[in-house]
Amino acid sequence: MSSPTLETPTPRTPKATSSKQLSQRDMAGILGIDTKTLYNWKKHKPNLYRIVMLGFKFDELLECSKRNYDKLLELEAQAMAQPHKQP
Template identity: 60%
Template sequence: MYIFSMKLTQQDMARILGITPMTLRNWRKEKPNLYKIIMQGFAFDEAIEEAKKNYEKLETLRECVVKK
């Protein structure tokens, strides 16, 4: 699992996938469905990480309210 703290560049994504950035760009043009699936996978991972951060914030708020 990869932890995202910001948007990844195509170079970052290519490195994670073990391919060259050129391959990723070629897939975008020549294999749009594959590229779309890959981008959705990265977006999903990002959404999961954001949800975890939000949960932690909510848990901290809850703890503050319970202590009072």
């Protein structure tokens, strides 16, 4: 039986902000804006663009944490189900 391994989030570029590999078009769609608007933010309002990208990264980290928590619960259940050996 193979035990699940925990994920380690990796830094990503803005074009690949999540495990779903979101494109600029995908991110603009999620935000309800045109891709040109996102491009203009990147070029003319870099702080706003950075905040938006941090939001996407935060979502990715949160998803990863949730998956890891679920895996830890599974491992705990497996450990509790195994008979304990007395020394």
